[in-house]
Amino acid sequence: MLKRVTSEFGEKGDGPAHAASDHRLVAGHAGTSVVDIRGLSLTYEAADGPVYALSDVDLQIDEGEFVSFIGPSGCGKTTLLRVIADLEQPNAGHIHVNGVSPSEARLRRDYGFVFQTPALYPWRSIRKNVELPLEIFGLSKAERRERSDKQLDLVNLKGFENKFPWQLSGGMQQRASIARALSFDPKLLLMDEPFGALDEIVRDHLNEQLLQLWRKTGKTVLFVTHSIPEAVFLSTKIVVMSPRPGRIIDIIDAGVLGRERRLEVRETPEFLKIAHRVREGLRSGHSYDD
Amino acid sequence: MSTALRATILIPLAALGCLAALIMVHRPTMAGQAGLGFWTLVGVLWLLAGIGLSALSHLRARSPAARRAVGLSVPILFGAFLFFLWEVIVVGAGVPSVLMPAPSAIAGRFMASLPTLREDFIQTFVKSVLSGYVMGCLSGFLVAIIADRIPFLRRGLLPLGNFVSALPVIGIAPIMVMWFGFDWHSKAAVVVVMTFFPMLVNTVAGLAAAGRQERDLMHSYAAGYWTTLVKLRLPVALPFIFNALKINSTLALIGAIVAEFFGTPIVGMGFRISIEVARMALDMVWAEIALAAIAGSAFYGLIALIERAATFWHPSYRT
Numbered sequence: 001m002l003k004r005v006t007s008e009f010g011e012k013g014d015g016p017a018h019a020a021s022d023h024r025l026v027a028g029h030a031g032t033s034v035v036d037i038r039g040l041s042l043t044y045e046a047a048d049g050p051v052y053a054l055s056d057v058d059l060q061i062d063e064g065e066f067v068s069f070i071g072p073s074g075c076g077k078t079t080l081l082r083v084i085a086d087l088e089q090p091n092a093g094h095i096h097v098n099g100v101s102p103s104e105a106r107l108r109r110d111y112g113f114v115f116q117t118p119a120l121y122p123w124r125s126i127r128k129n130v131e132l133p134l135e136i137f138g139l140s141k142a143e144r145r146e147r148s149d150k151q152l153d154l155v156n157l158k159g160f161e162n163k164f165p166w167q168l169s170g171g172m173q174q175r176a177s178i179a180r181a182l183s184f185d186p187k188l189l190l191m192d193e194p195f196g197a198l199d200e201i202v203r204d205h206l207n208e209q210l211l212q213l214w215r216k217t218g219k220t221v222l223f224v225t226h227s228i229p230e231a232v233f234l235s236t237k238i239v240v241m242s243p244r245p246g247r248i249i250d251i252i253d254a255g256v257l258g259r260e261r262r263l264e265v266r267e268t269p270e271f272l273k274i275a276h277r278v279r280e281g282l283r284s285g286h287s288y289d290d
Numbered sequence: 291m292s293t294a295l296r297a298t299i300l301i302p303l304a305a306l307g308c309l310a311a312l313i314m315v316h317r318p319t320m321a322g323q324a325g326l327g328f329w330t331l332v333g334v335l336w337l338l339a340g341i342g343l344s345a346l347s348h349l350r351a352r353s354p355a356a357r358r359a360v361g362l363s364v365p366i367l368f369g370a371f372l373f374f375l376w377e378v379i380v381v382g383a384g385v386p387s388v389l390m391p392a393p394s395a396i397a398g399r400f401m402a403s404l405p406t407l408r409e410d411f412i413q414t415f416v417k418s419v420l421s422g423y424v425m426g427c428l429s430g431f432l433v434a435i436i437a438d439r440i441p442f443l444r445r446g447l448l449p450l451g452n453f454v455s456a457l458p459v460i461g462i463a464p465i466m467v468m469w470f471g472f473d474w475h476s477k478a479a480v481v482v483v484m485t486f487f488p489m490l491v492n493t494v495a496g497l498a499a500a501g502r503q504e505r506d507l508m509h510s511y512a513a514g515y516w517t518t519l520v521k522l523r524l525p526v527a528l529p530f531i532f533n534a535l536k537i538n539s540t541l542a543l544i545g546a547i548v549a550e551f552f553g554t555p556i557v558g559m560g561f562r563i564s565i566e567v568a569r570m571a572l573d574m575v576w577a578e579i580a581l582a583a584i585a586g587s588a589f590y591g592l593i594a595l596i597e598r599a600a601t602f603w604h605p606s607y608r609t
Contacts, residue, residue, distance in 0.1 A: 085505055108514055113510045115503040122603040123525050132513045132521065166608055 033096075034188065035084060040093030042079060042246075050243030054078045054090065059239065059248065066214055066221045068231035069239045070132055070278060071285070076246020077224045078192055079241075084222065085111050085190050098187060105187075111136065112181030112219075114191040118173035120165035120180075127152070127161040130180045137184060151179035154213060171202040175209070182217065189221045193232070204263055210262055216251050228290040231267060232257075232275045240278055242285025250281035294347045300342030301367065307335045308374045316381045322384025332378055339371050368449060387425070391573045395601060399573040407581050414559040415585050416476035418546040422481025427538055429482070429491025429529065437490075438497045439515070448494065454485035463549040472553050475561075480549040485538040492534035529604050532597040537591045563582025 042054040054076045061067050069077035073152060082088040083095065086102035097105040104247055105111065109205055120129045130148040139147070152158055155175040165173050196204045207230060227232050232254060233237050240250040254274050257265055265271050282288065311331055314320055320328065334436035347364045351357040373393050379385070379391040387395060402409065437444040454542050463480050500523050508518040550560025567575040596605055 016595060085510055087509060109512060111510050113507065115506070117503055119501070119503040121504070121508055123527065129547065129600070136508075136511050136513050136521070138515055164603060166605075280417075 008150060024027050028077045032114070033060040034098055035059065035065045035222070036094075036096045037084075039092045040080075040090050040095055041084065042076070042088065042090045048117050054083070057246075057247035057248055061222070063220055064218050065236050065270070066234055067237045067239060068235040069222070069224045069241060070226065070228065070231045071241030071249075071282065072243055073226070074243040074246070075241040075285075077241050077244070078240075079246065081190055081192055081222055081224050084188075085113055108282065109133075109184060110187040112184070112186035113175050113190045114181050114189070114194045116176070116193045116196055118165065118170075119178040120173055120176060122165055124163055125159060126168070126176050129165065129176060131181050133184045134178060147183050148179075151183045152176075154182070154216065155179045157211065160290065170198055171200075171206055174198065174206065178213070180208070181217070182213075187220065188280070189213075189219045191221065191223045193224050193226065196226070203227075203230070203276075208263060210234065215259055228275050232271055232278065233261060233266060238274070238278055240281035240285070242282070247285075249285040250277070252277055254279070293509065295350050296345040297342055297349055300338050301346060304335055304338040304371075306343055307331070307338065308371070308410030311378055312374065313336060315378050321331050321381050324378075324382035326380060331581045332382075334374075336375070336539060341365060343371075346451065388570055388572050391576055396576040400577040403577060404575065406578065409557050410559045410562050411581060413555075413557045414475060414477070414546050416463050416551065416557075418477035418549070419481060419542045421474075422546065423485055423538060423542040426476065426482040426485030426542070427489045427535060427580050430486045430534070431493050433486075434490050434493030434497065435519075435531045437494060444494070448491070450492050450595075451487045454483060457483070459484065459545055459548050461576035463545075465565050466549065472555055474558075477546045477549040477554075477558075481542045481545045482576070484541050484545040488541065489531070489534040492530040493527060497523050499530065500526040518535075529597075532593065532601060536590060536597070539593055540586055543586045543589070547582065 022288075029112070037057055037059040040057040041052075043050050043052050057080065058143055059080075064076060069080060071077050076272070079088055084097060084108040093135075095102055098110060100108070120126075121132065124132065126206075127148050131144040132149055134144040134147060148161070155178055155264050157172060157175055157179065160168060160172065160176075167178065168176070178189075180190075195206050198206065210221075211234060221234075223231075223234060236255045236259075238252040238254055239248055239249065240252065242249045252274060256270055257268075258273070284290055311328070314328065315324060343364060346360060346367070349360050351360050377393050379395075380390055391399075422510070433447065437447050459480060462483055463476075466476040466479040466483075470479050504522055504526075505518070508522055513521070534604075547560035547563070550558045551564050554561045559582055563575050563578050566578070601607060
């Protein structure tokens with residue numbers, strides 16, 4: 001028994017040729033998807049019986065896509081994002097992120113997570129906040145500085161490096177939090193209703209900036225929202241979800257709107273058609289019922 | 291009359307009046323037999339000072355420096371007036387010094403006994419309080435970290451700590467004297483027992499205070515226990531830890547003084563208070579109380595200053 005285990009270890013560390021074929025095998029299994037989810041379910045016990053947070057979810061996300069998850073509260077969109085980020089554990093089903101489990105992907109530092117609140121540490125300046133993950137990963141001071149400069153420039157926060165989070169507006173804080181998530185160049189950017197607490201004008205502005213950022217960086221973005229215009233405006237793919245049990249109702253391709261979008265795109269017939277389909281999906285999932 | 295005018299006229303007027311009353315009351319013909327006229331003067335001064343201080347506290351100064359000066363002067367003037375009342379009433383009415391000595395008598399005794407007070411201060415504050423405080427706070431903090439790391443210890447230690455903290459100082463002090471001898475070691479031990487638990491409880495609470503998203507963030511960076519502790523949970527716990535440090539600064543002084551009532555070498559603030567009471571030398575008792583008050587406030591103030599610098603980001607200090 002012991003001998004077999006050692007020989008298996010030996011095979012794994014055999015060399016690059018072997019590793020490459022291993023990788024192809026995994027890639028073949030998962031297709032070309034960055035995120036590959038099959039038959040995923042998550043149930044937890046509440047005081048009044050089990051809650052089916054996610055039920056039999058299938059989803060494939062390709063590299064470079066901007067995917068929005070939309071649905072009423074309790075539909076499991078945030079839970080799904082948290083499962084992908086390895087912040088929650090599913091009960092059943094398969095999930096692979098870049099060919100590995102979410103836990104391995106997290107340990108590999110594949111995830112940049114942006115929460116509902118900026119979650120900046122108030123005792124750190126904006127620069128030090130952006131450099132926090134880099135500090136944890138053990139980058140040199142010079143490299144940290146270079147990266148934080150670059151990211152703060154990308155989110156238009158140049159000149160605010162030495163301010164503290166509480167000296168900045170809510171929109172600026174959330175931009176700093178995005179810069180922090182991008183600072184270590186993660187494969188995936190996960191955003192959980194990042195602009196939910198902001199007013200609509202700031203939100204529109206940040207949506208435009210986020211699209212620019214996405215085009216510049218080419219990251220795969222997973223974006224949870226409860227705003228239909230926001231979802232349609234930002235996404236190449238919209239995942240419509242519904243509650244009790246949390247499941248996917250419809251997956252809508254919004255690539256027809258192109259990658260270069262301005263706020264005016266919201267008045268075009270294509271945009272309205274997609275928004276209509278999102279609404280239809282929500283209705284069929286009884287999201288508008290009392 | 292505007293508030294500014296009222297403050298600038300009435301306060302100097304009241305101050306001059308108080309000075310005059312002080313000089314008057316200390317005349318041999320007046321001390322102990324002040325008449326109705328004198329008490330009427332004191333009443334009028336009270337009124338003047340009251341209106342003047344109230345105007346001063348309502349003053350809205352324009353520059354930050356002036357606002358600061360006003361903010362500082364109100365409590366100082368108020369305190370000075372209370373001392374004035376104490377002085378004139380005690381001297382004017384001839385209150386026996388065993389019941390209540392005048393502030394001037396206490397100050398005189400204080401200045402005359404500086405060498406004794408210095409020795410007592412070193413014995414009680416420097417040796418017992420400071421060493422006990424450092425040991426108690428440090429061990430409370432370290433045990434909190436250990437209890438945080440090992441959950442079964444948290445369940446076992448916290449109730450035990452609760453139990454220890456409920457023991458009265460009066461009860462522990464004689465036992466500590468039996469264990470650690472008459473010198474400052476036994477007093478430091480009492481201080482350790484008194485300061486340990488507030489630090490433990492506050493630190494445990496502070497370590498649990500980090501928000502869910504802040505923790506998730508660390509988790510998503512694959513940060514380990516110690517990294518999360520140093521970069522997130524300890525900074526969040528800092529305001530709680532400073533709270534414990536402040537509470538303990540006054541607790542430690544009380545503990546050390548009370549513990550000296552139960553056996554001590556012939557030096558120390560608690561020892562001096564207990565024997566001077568027995569000798570009816572109440573002015574010396576008051577001098578020791580004044581020393582304890584000064585030392586305690588300075589200690590507390592120092593910690594509060596450090597707190598301000600260390601937790602400048604906390605909502606209560608943000609600028």
